[in-house]
Amino acid sequence: MGLWNWAVDTYGRSGVAEAALALQDDHGQNVPLLLWAAFARTTDPEALAAAAALARTWETSAILPLRGVRRALKAPLPPTPDAAREALRAQVKAAELAAERRLLEALETIDPGRAPLASLSDALAAAGRAWDPTLDPDQLASLARALA
Template sequence: MGLWDWALEVYARQPVAAACLHLQDAHGQNVPYLLWAAWMAREGRSADLKDAAGLMRRWDAEIGAPLRGVRRALKAPRPPVDDAAKEALRDAIKAVELRGERLLMESLEALSAPSGATVSVLDGLVAAAAASGDPPRRAALEKLASALEKPFG
């Protein structure tokens, strides 16, 4: 299964979404990058993590974080701006943000070597987080790994 389809499937599970958002908001991590690392571990793929982390950091600084910031800024009331019009703009930005995440994931997937020996999801997440230069506490990555390893049902 390709990265994007897999990511949509696992992110729909509440423990995965909650763990991802915690890593993003409390630890400054990039969710598409972490999901890519977990997918690579499960698929037995490899990539140059420093190159991937560099791509992710540039993308997040220039595109991902600014879009997220605008979307979040539009959450609060902004009188006299019409609430319905504001929400429509917020929804449009959310759609662009999601498209940006997909483009980042497709770019990361393109860096991935073909399947080989799998590694644990936690090991993949730890290695990717270390390559990003600012790894979160291991416990936060363990929560995400645990949520990702639960069977679908």
């Protein structure tokens, strides 16, 4: 199974979306990067650096701008009818999801290195630190539990 299909299946499991979104919203983590790490199970520094750089580029150029527009469209925008605003918001949400899919597809091309598969918690901690060196690995515990 490819990364995208695995991520969609996994994200739909109980507790995964909530834990991932909390890491994104409360700790600035990149959910596609964390999902890639859980899939690839690597702690290889070169692979993690490449993955974090790729994720940062996609997040800055596509994902965050689309997320900002989607969130801004949550509130009414008179005189635009709510149905029209919600239809536009759905289109932006689809574009945001498409950008995350492109990121996951690009992450899947990164060679995870030759080291043996890491544990889920070690892989998540390594990816979290590659994204933000100040991250407390304990903040990843709820996602690790949901993914296990």
